[in-house]
Amino acid sequence: MKNNVKYYRLAEISTKIGSGSTPKGGQDNYKESGISLIRSLNVHDFNFKKENLAFIDEQQAQKLKNVIVQKNDILLNITGASVGRCCIVPKEVLPARVNQHVSIIRVDEKKANPEYVLYILNSSSYKQGLLNLAETGATREALTKNDISNYYIPLPEIGIQNEIANLLSNYDQLIENNKKRIIILEQMAEQIYKEWFVRMRFPNYQNTKFIKGIPEGWEANKLEKYIDVYRGKSYSSSQLKDWSELPLINLKNIRRDGGFRRDGFKFFEGKYSKTNLAYSGDIVMAVTDMTQSRDLVGRVALVPNINVSKFIISMDLIRLVPKKYPYLFFYSLFRYSGIGHYFKQFANGANVLHLNPAVVLNQTIILPNIELAKEFEKLISPLISEIDNLYTQINNLTKTRDLLLPRLISGQLQIKSKEEQRIKGSITPFKQKQIIAYIIKKQHEKKMPSGEMVLAKNIYLAEILYGVNTGFNWQNWHYGTYDGAIRKMLLGKDQFFVKEKIGNTSFEVLALGENKAKILDKKYYTPNIENLEKAMDELLEIYSHYPTKERSRKIELLNTTCKAIADIQSLDLDAIRNAFKEWKTEKADFPTKWHKFTKEETEECIQFILSKNWDKKLLTN
Template sequence: MSEWKEFKLGDIADKIGDGLHGTPAYSDDGEYYFINGNNLLNGKISIKNETKKVTEAEYQKHKKPLSNRTILLGINGTIGNLAFYNGEKCVLGKSACYINISSDIDNFFIYYKMLSKEFQSTLLEIATGTTIINVPLKGLREIPILLPTIAEQKDIAGVLSALDEKIDLLHRQNKTLEAMAEALFRQWFVEEAEESWEEGKLGDEFIITMGQSPPGESYNEDGVGIPMYQGNADFEFRFPKNRVFTTDPKRFAEKYDTLISVRAPVGAQNMANEECCIGRGVASLRYKIKSDLYSYTYYKIRYHMLEIAGFNDTGTVFGSIGKEDLWGIKTQIPSTLESEEIDLRLKPLNDRIIENCFQIRSLEKLRDTLLPKLMSGEVKVDINRDI
């Protein structure tokens, strides 16, 4: 730690500023996206379906001095989101701050420093406002940053970047595998459908369990009891995150049951990775005759998800789907033998996705454990060690 020195964020940045305080002239034909803090996700600028666009002329009016040294930070409403700028065509809104890191500082090290709980907590401490909180640029520039030598900055950033690159690779593999599995199921279920298949309903083929929320006093975030999932807020890619636990579960899903969100919004889909409690916002589905046909179950429900999601438009306040509606969705029902055969074809793809998801969580846990220790100098980098 003797070589670590304290600086202010403003001392190690050539420029810190924020985006447009106002609304640009949007254009559906524009080439530039209007980016705010909620577009900054996992180190990248995320373009969403609802992201507005502007023209070249509007960009020229509001452009900022962004470069490959720029880190973007959410400072209004969505506090603490981070992304590197990689030449994307964009105009920044006021909730996106740009920080141009000086050339003698490793910008990847600063990115991970800003990702740390210590930095994120500082952002919340200096934020102002009641309804919508905001991090003032003046306060941002004053945040202390502890730095080692440039060589150690690069070594630390290299370790953390290697972990993130592996995580990103696994995410990309999963997207490819998911697309392959969906195409395989659709080809079999639609293009190769047999006339002998029976007309039926989802409830004829699957055990459907509608969730029930436990008493509020049984909830905790300390890992006591079993995981409880309430709906879309808990769902990630394939498996939900363990956010809330309960000591008084009422309804259960088994490992590898298909889970769907049945309330506001309807239609998000996941899979249970362990026995869990399902609250009123979740339903679970399991193949009736052989519970180990979880791949067939998952992609069969995914095929019907557009129809299930259509229930978002029902209800007086928010969308929901009840057990009778879910049970009654019409479907073709192959024989058990045929369902087993397609499950065998889907299983290698699905199991690889599942394995990748477990590996992603393991790598994320390692990264999150190392991050504060590396950033404080508690743990030194062994540059000869493979990640």
């Protein structure tokens, strides 16, 4: 069912749109505390940064009384490189004013939900619209009050706005929780490094002899003895593509405090040298900086594992390759020791700062013995791995949130009502075992018995394609969709299910146990089970046309493709293949579904889904 969506100018749904100014005297007249003065550096997409928040006194604030910030105000950056960034003001920074680089958008909450409006402004298409306005106006990289006031956004009825905002805020909460966990893990890694190699309290330090403050067995030498440096690729704009199989790591991938940003990739197509390449786990350093404040130069990042075989790095970066020492030791040295801050003072240039890699190689450092460095790596490796996993989760959550928004607005994707959610929650473990039992029964009747993983795929397909209410919570496991509750039910003591060997082979399939009469008792038969049986009849008929040796693989491909379409709410082949890249397996020869299934296989599967009209089910679930 489509939503009744109308388009309104921001001025029509707002009670105030406007920016402020900087108090006379500029930052020299800022105070230690008082009334917050919000500047563009505080405003980020969905996120308000309190670092470097300025303060003014009552007298200064009185001169800015026309831009008093109120609860739920949207803050929009309107000038400079950060134009278009926006968030909702956090209540803890109030009372507050804004300067001339930030505009207030005060939504009339009788007409629109501020959080919903924020999601629209931060969505890719509407964000690009703001950026286009900023670039084509009379003043470059600036949004005027008129630009903002006349900017059209889609508005369904207020109840739908509230539901959309509530749903998407759940994703934001998960993202925020993961960010907090990353901060804690980063602090732990930093403190371990400093404890061992700055405060010199490494294991057995009490029994170590120190000579002029340096532990015996440690050595001092230039970095060129321990690392090799490789320059990045100089490229032209014509070599950048919307997508290619060679992601380009560039300055946007480097965080200002060090670490890797996954949203900064560009994509390269053209000739390159092997020395321009980087791989997951490599260390890259920024040697160029567009900011005169030297926020990036000298900072390092660890190339993440995103299921890409190789990357290419831009000319603004260098790749640091340890000769003998562990990678994570050198990454921690560059990240946590303060040496990056030291290097940045040697960067020079009129408009763009450049750091000569020779400065890095000529720097003398003190290194522990290699055994201690390996011991350190062993200790922090789980922390770095978990940080990488959390960033992957954030990336997936962000993509899902952004893909959901346009479909939620249009009504292509319906938000389940509280009553629908209550009904799903009413599926008891016994009813779930019933579902398992009837699937096993059908599989044996059609002479296609299976193990646990194919069973799980069939349950998922029956739910997503035929509307069977199963009550399971689906996750992307290495062999397909799965819920750990299934195994607990199969191993239960109620003897509903057993495993049987097929002939003289070691292969086992699921079968019904000695208490099957109870689980199949007709007094428990419901319309939901009737629907399940019809679903299994059709699915098993489809499977019967698969060659026996390929059946398991083809079922997995169908299951994977359906889950990807439902998750990303798109039938676009490249988008689905990208979702496959995020779906990890436990096989060395095909670490992701992208590696396991070819592009041609995936396209053929999508066409089959379209021929069955299943796309209508997948894009509205």
